[in-house]
Amino acid sequence: MASSDTKVVARGLLPPIVVTPTDVIDLRREVEALDEFMHQTSLRRGGQAMSIPKLSHSLEEVVKLNNLNLLNTTDRQQLLTFLKELKDSAPVVHISFAADPSSAFMAKIIGWFRENAHPQALIQIGLQPSIAAGCMVRTENKVFDFSLRKRFEEKRQILMDKLNESFKS
Amino acid sequence: MVGNTITIWWIVPIIASLLLSAAAFIWMAVRLGGGKKKGKNKNGSVEDAAEKDVEHIFNDDFREELRNRGRLHFEKIIGENAMFLQQDLRLTTSQLNDYMKDEITKKLQEEFKKYEESITDAKQMAIDSIEKTNAAVDEQRQTLSQQLKSQTNEQKARLIKEFENNMADIINHYVLSAIGKQIDLSDQLEYILSDLEANKQAIVEDMQSGV
Numbered sequence: 001m002a003s004s005d006t007k008v009v010a011r012g013l014l015p016p017i018v019v020t021p022t023d024v025i026d027l028r029r030e031v032e033a034l035d036e037f038m039h040q041t042s043l044r045r046g047g048q049a050m051s052i053p054k055l056s057h058s059l060e061e062v063v064k065l066n067n068l069n070l071l072n073t074t075d076r077q078q079l080l081t082f083l084k085e086l087k088d089s090a091p092v093v094h095i096s097f098a099a100d101p102s103s104a105f106m107a108k109i110i111g112w113f114r115e116n117a118h119p120q121a122l123i124q125i126g127l128q129p130s131i132a133a134g135c136m137v138r139t140e141n142k143v144f145d146f147s148l149r150k151r152f153e154e155k156r157q158i159l160m161d162k163l164n165e166s167f168k169s
Numbered sequence: 170m171v172g173n174t175i176t177i178w179w180i181v182p183i184i185a186s187l188l189l190s191a192a193a194f195i196w197m198a199v200r201l202g203g204g205k206k207k208g209k210n211k212n213g214s215v216e217d218a219a220e221k222d223v224e225h226i227f228n229d230d231f232r233e234e235l236r237n238r239g240r241l242h243f244e245k246i247i248g249e250n251a252m253f254l255q256q257d258l259r260l261t262t263s264q265l266n267d268y269m270k271d272e273i274t275k276k277l278q279e280e281f282k283k284y285e286e287s288i289t290d291a292k293q294m295a296i297d298s299i300e301k302t303n304a305a306v307d308e309q310r311q312t313l314s315q316q317l318k319s320q321t322n323e324q325k326a327r328l329i330k331e332f333e334n335n336m337a338d339i340i341n342h343y344v345l346s347a348i349g350k351q352i353d354l355s356d357q358l359e360y361i362l363s364d365l366e367a368n369k370q371a372i373v374e375d376m377q378s379g380v
Binding site: 098104116129146147148156 | 333336337338340341342344345352354355357358360361362364365366368369371372373375376377378
């Protein structure tokens with residue numbers, strides 16, 4: 001059981017709701033708090049009331065996707081290890097939009113990256129209103145400009161031809 | 170000038186005749202008075218007799234008559250000469266006035282002529298200066314006009330070039346200002362995904378190399 005769980009976590013499935021490195025840090029902090037709670041629970045005396053802290057939706061999704069049992073110490077430790085490795089070594093892509101994207105929008109974007117590039121890819125979202133439309137993607141060594149401004153620059157000759165035609169007419 | 174010379178030649182004999190009359194009168198008076206004293210000093214009865222005859226002929230009445238006649242004659246001559254002198258003076262004054270008038274007029278005309286020439290020269294100089302200034306101003310204006318035209322063309326070319334270079338930014342800014350708030354990010358999802366798909370290989374390779 002432990003070996004199978006380890007394999008699951010090692011594959012590192014992440015739900016679309018977990019997008020940014022900050023989400024990973026929050027998850028890790030939450031798991032650590034849960035682990036501390038469990039540790040305190042194991043030390044409690046009989047007859048004392050206890051209440052399990054409510055898990056966040058992101059953590060529930062991660063646990064569900066990876067078939068983990070957070071009551072199990074080994075699973076918690078594996079999850080913590082996974083989140084730590086994820087924070088340290090997961091590929092992070094910086095994407096800037098003109099406006100703050102919705103969760104559904106980001107779910108589709110992160111889905112594309114995890115499907116095509118890396119299953120544990122994370123996205124750092126930035127805001128850049130000057131790009132008007134589209135986005136700017138920055139990976140480790142490259143910058144991909146998918147903004148409207150870049151489109152205009154690429155199609156500048158067409159615009160120039162149209163302007164010249166209008167001036168001539 | 171000729172009239173002035175004539176006047177002087179008239180005055181000279183008048184004054185000379187006046188002086189001669191006065192000298193004759195004085196000489197006669199001195200002679201009559203002096204002869205009486207000299208007669209006393211000389212001896213002889215002839216002299217006394219002559220003196221008596223003379224005194225008989227030139228008695229006091231006769232002397233008084235002569236004096237009166239001389240006085241009247243002198244006064245007459247003085248009056249006539251004074252009248253002549255007055256006339257001559259008037260004539261001289263009139264001629265002098267005319268002469269002065271002519272001289273002053275002549276001088277004034279000469280001065281006016283010089284002044285007019287000076288004015289004409291100054292006017293010509295001013296006209297030349299103004300013409301030179303106008304020529305310089307025209308030249309300067311032409312140079313400035315050419316410079317301004319050149320700079321305007323350069324500025325125009327620079328603006329056009331700058332517009333062409335930054336046209337994408339300008340249009341982007343215009344679009345952003347015009348419909349920036351109407352652009353929904355969700356509507357762009359397909360385009361963004363297609364862009365990602367078009368650059369998939371480069372993105373994946375760079376991410377894999379980073380990992």
